[in-house]
Amino acid sequence: MAINDYLIDLKIPPADPSAIGHNRFPNGEVSSDVRPVTPAEGEHGLYWCLDTLMHKNPAGMDASKTQGSHYHRRGYETFFVDSGSLWLFINGQKVFCKQGDIVHFQPGQSQGFFFLEDVKWRGTYHDFEVYPDYKDVMKLKRLMPELADDPALAGLAPLGMMDSNPMEPFLTEEAPVESCSAVKNLARPHAKYEFPGCTMNVMVERWENGGTKELECAVLEPGFTAEWVRYPEIKELFYVRSGKVKFKIYNEEFTADSECVVVAPKFAPRSIEALEHTELYELGGQAWWSLFLQNYASIKKYDPARLTPETLAALKKKFHVQIEKIGMK
Numbered sequence: 001m002a003i004n005d006y007l008i009d010l011k012i013p014p015a016d017p018s019a020i021g022h023n024r025f026p027n028g029e030v031s032s033d034v035r036p037v038t039p040a041e042g043e044h045g046l047y048w049c050l051d052t053l054m055h056k057n058p059a060g061m062d063a064s065k066t067q068g069s070h071y072h073r074r075g076y077e078t079f080f081v082d083s084g085s086l087w088l089f090i091n092g093q094k095v096f097c098k099q100g101d102i103v104h105f106q107p108g109q110s111q112g113f114f115f116l117e118d119v120k121w122r123g124t125y126h127d128f129e130v131y132p133d134y135k136d137v138m139k140l141k142r143l144m145p146e147l148a149d150d151p152a153l154a155g156l157a158p159l160g161m162m163d164s165n166p167m168e169p170f171l172t173e174e175a176p177v178e179s180c181s182a183v184k185n186l187a188r189p190h191a192k193y194e195f196p197g198c199t200m201n202v203m204v205e206r207w208e209n210g211g212t213k214e215l216e217c218a219v220l221e222p223g224f225t226a227e228w229v230r231y232p233e234i235k236e237l238f239y240v241r242s243g244k245v246k247f248k249i250y251n252e253e254f255t256a257d258s259e260c261v262v263v264a265p266k267f268a269p270r271s272i273e274a275l276e277h278t279e280l281y282e283l284g285g286q287a288w289w290s291l292f293l294q295n296y297a298s299i300k301k302y303d304p305a306r307l308t309p310e311t312l313a314a315l316k317k318k319f320h321v322q323i324e325k326i327g328m329k
């Protein structure tokens with residue numbers, strides 16, 4: 001639920017229950033509750049975020065078979081597994097995922113799921129083709145449930161909400177989760193860079209997103225502060241997965257704790273102070289953190305004399321890093 005113009009607390013259900021859409025298993029039971037958090041923007045449909053609760057698969061379903069197996073032609077998806085556990089079926093593998101994992105799908109990757117418990121499944125998406133008729137069909141189904149099973153009604157939105165294309169159930173072999181490149185975890189980041197009070201973890205690389213965006217996790221210690229440049233040119237969408245952070249956006253100060261989304265509009269002056277050990281992600285992914293950090297670490301190791309404020313400023317500019325300074329309170 002939106003607390004103010006910049007803070008959405010996913011722990012609090014929306015005041016209007018009709019803001020939540022539902023999907024169903026073949027047996028009619030509800031399979032998921034879907035709530036829009038922030039809309040897609042621009043040619044790549046960035047900043048799109050949905051908060052979905054995937055329901056436990058009903059008893060009697062065959063756990064060796066994928067449920068809802070599908071692929072996307074153009075769209076990318078990144079999901080935070082924020083509770084429970086599931087079997088993930090992907091590219092011939094069947095792997096066990098649980099709370100704390102992040103699942104990243106690229107176009108053309110087959111995917112299917114079997115939810116062993118209810119799973120908080122927070123997703124960000126980009127480059128999706130969206131079919132608006134689907135929303136109208138879902139509204140009709142909700143308000144006139146007696147028509148929910150009418151094939152003629154389903155035929156009005158044959159492609160569903162997104163570029164989601166069904167597959168036959170996959171033939172898979174169980175594999176360790178660590179061997180599956182689609183499953184990320186803070187325990188095994190692509191790269192990790194230490195600063196006083198903050199560790200930057202590269203979780204999903206730009207090259208895993210068709211060059212469009214990337215995902216890092218800043219692990220912050222209490223007292224860590226960061227101040228952005230005066231007029232940041234990039235809009236940011238933060239996700240506090242755990243912990244507690246004081247934000248200042250424009251002149252508004254507020255605290256975001258676990259499972260909170262924070263919107264920082266373009267040009268809005270912003271700063272943070274970590275109040276607890278915190279996992280902070282930025283979902284827009286427009287700053288080129290991974291390459292910035294590689295270059296920064298390289299200069300620091302091989303040519304430290306060159307690491308002047310001017311070099312650092314040029315490096316930040318080149319990779320669209322908007323942080324002016326960091327420190328400890």
Ligand SMILES: [Fe+2]
Pocket residue numbers: 070072077105111164
């Ligand atoms: Fe998908």
